[in-house]
Amino acid sequence: MEVVILAAGMGKRMRSALPKVLQPLAGRPLLAHVLASVRALGAGRICVVYGHGGETVRARLDAPDLVWAEQSPQLGTGHAVQQALPQLSDGEQALVLYGDVPLIGVPTLTRLSEAAVDTQLAELASMTVELDAFFGTQVGTHAVTKLMRTQAKLALLTVELDDPTGYGRILRDASGRVTRIVEEKDATHAERRVREVNTGILSAPVARLRDWLGRIGNHNAQGEYYLTDIIALAVADGVEIVTVSPATVAETLGVNSKAQLASLERVYQASIADQLLDKGVTLIDPARLDVRGELVCGRDVEIDVNCVFEGRVELGDGVSIGANCVLRDVHLGAGTRVAPFSHLDSTRTGEACAIGPYARTRPGTVLGNGVHVGNFVEIKNSKVADQSKANHLAYVGDADVGERVNIGAGTITCNYDGVNKFRTVIEDDAFIGSDTQLVAPVRVGRGATLGAGTTLTRDAPPDALTVSRSPLQSIARWRRPVKQA
Ligand code: UD1
Numbered sequence: 076m077e078v079v080i081l082a083a084g085m086g087k088r089m090r091s092a093l094p095k096v097l098q099p100l101a102g103r104p105l106l107a108h109v110l111a112s113v114r115a116l117g118a119g120r121i122c123v124v125y126g127h128g129g130e131t132v133r134a135r136l137d138a139p140d141l142v143w144a145e146q147s148p149q150l151g152t153g154h155a156v157q158q159a160l161p162q163l164s165d166g167e168q169a170l171v172l173y174g175d176v177p178l179i180g181v182p183t184l185t186r187l188s189e190a191a192v193d194t195q196l197a198e199l200a201s202m203t204v205e206l207d208a209f210f211g212t213q214v215g216t217h218a219v220t221k222l223m224r225t226q227a228k229l230a231l232l233t234v235e236l237d238d239p240t241g242y243g244r245i246l247r248d249a250s251g252r253v254t255r256i257v258e259e260k261d262a263t264h265a266e267r268r269v270r271e272v273n274t275g276i277l278s279a280p281v282a283r284l285r286d287w288l289g290r291i292g293n294h295n296a297q298g299e300y301y302l303t304d305i306i307a308l309a310v311a312d313g314v315e316i317v318t319v320s321p322a323t324v325a326e327t328l329g330v331n332s333k334a335q336l337a338s339l340e341r342v343y344q345a346s347i348a349d350q351l352l353d354k355g356v357t358l359i360d361p362a363r364l365d366v367r368g369e370l371v372c373g374r375d376v377e378i379d380v381n382c383v384f385e386g387r388v389e390l391g392d393g394v395s396i397g398a399n400c401v402l403r404d405v406h407l408g409a410g411t412r413v414a415p416f417s418h419l420d421s422t423r424t425g426e427a428c429a430i431g432p433y434a435r436t437r438p439g440t441v442l443g444n445g446v447h448v449g450n451f452v453e454i455k456n457s458k459v460a461d462q463s464k465a466n467h468l469a470y471v472g473d474a475d476v477g478e479r480v481n482i483g484a485g486t487i488t489c490n491y492d493g494v495n496k497f498r499t500v501i502e503d504d505a506f507i508g509s510d511t512q513l514v515a516p517v518r519v520g521r522g523a524t525l526g527a528g529t530t531l532t533r534d535a536p537p538d539a540l541t542v543s544r545s546p547l548q549s550i551a552r553w554r555r556p557v558k559q560a
């Protein structure tokens with residue numbers, strides 16, 4: 076099977092500089108959703124028809140399995156598919172999709188594709204390919220291909236809508252056979268009453284498509300080459316038209332405006348929430364969850380409201396995430412608790428860590444087991460080993476922190492001299508007093524204590540107290556300044 080994805084539309088109603096098919100749904104471009112489904116289907120060649128802003132689309136999503144066909148000017152859906160024809164092979168079945176219909180599901184596409192081919196012939200074909208390969212010939216394949224070409228059907232994905240306004244209507248004869256599709260603008264009053272509509276998604280034999288598209292015209296209300304006109308030609312050629320309906324209507328909804336984009340986002344998020352609930356995850360409010368990537372949860376995971384998950388996030392057994400957290404590319408070990416308003420990015424933790432509220436971990440943060448990262452603590456590119464704690468107001472950057480270390484409030488690793496970055500090493504059981512600056516590169520020995528307020532500019536020896544502190548004075552007869560007249 077070969078795939079054509081129509082993505083040349085301007086998307087004017089989005090009122091955005093970003094091409095429509097690059098607008099994000101769940102953090103990924105609309106077109107990326109369609110491509111993911113197509114790839115899951117195991118399609119052969121995938122041809123994307125692009126137009127307005129197409130170079131940006133191509134630059135963003137190009138991949139070895141894609142071919143690109145430019146359509147300019149844009150003269151309609153039939154004209155768009157025509158641009159892809161040089162990339163398609165006769166003898167294959169073509170699946171036509173829209174780049175702005177992001178929620179189309181793999182099971183629906185599978186049913187549509189299967190409906191288009193005679194299943195017995197398809198089996199015969201795959202057997203023949205093997206036999207031909209064995210005998211080093213192509214005779215059988217040619218024969219079966221020819222047979223399939225004459226037997227192949229045209230499969231349409233259609234839905235019944237309460238309000239079919241704007242869509243092409245599926246017209247059937249007295250015995251229920253599809254005769255043609257009429258666009259809303261070309262339809263009579265009676266035809267507009269038909270509630271079965273064309274979703275635009277169809278599957279047809281490439282060779283036939285080539286022939287039909289060569290014969291369509293643009294004498295219609297919009298002066299466009301309509302892909303939908305191939306239906307009447309197929310009927311005239313005696314090709315059977317089969318219709319398939321999607322598992323859910325949302326699968327066939329297109330995005331033409333920010334309002335439609337927002338509503339499909341909620342549909343998508345609701346389905347993710349349902350899947351998580353099915354797997355036993357506790358969601359305090361399934362309507363207040365956003366997964367923009369992949370969220371994998373163990374047993375007894377609890378997620379409070381308004382959390383955003385980006386990239387790949389793995390939450391171990393018994394993990395709990397407080398309200399209003401953002402987690403991107405994170406792995407949390409079992410029993411770890413993240414308190415509200417924390418932001419974790421490219422971070423791994425061991426088991427039973429306590430993070431937040433208001434914690435920020437940046438890329439390269441690796442925490443051991445039982446580590447505490449409290450409020451207004453920022454950690455970057457650092458390892459913090461088992462049972463260590465930084466409970467309040469600290470910056471730990473480019474550091475290697477051992478086990479059972481206590482990092483006092485206001486501690487800062489001074490890792491940057493304005494040009495270069497340096498590492499700080501804090502060995503096991505060290506105690507870093509409050510408001511301490513560790514001027515890297517520097518090492519704090521095992522069991523060392525740094526007195527509060529120390530500015531550490533050389534290594535601190537193990538087991539000793541190291542303190543830098545200006546002498547304390549009390550001036551008895553000192554007077555506060557008074558306001559000048
Ligand atoms: C089309 C169908 C209509 C169907 C509806 C479903 C035709 C003639 N009509 O109508 O029966 O009910 O979709 O949404 O096919 N595109 C191009 N190049 C073009 C024109 C369109 O690539 O020259 C792409 C668009 O980017 C979009 C898709 O084709 O992804 C559909 O285009 P759109 O203008 O939305 O089609 P409709 O007129 O809504």
Ligand code: CA
Nearest residue numbers: 175329330331
């Ligand atoms: Ca449309």
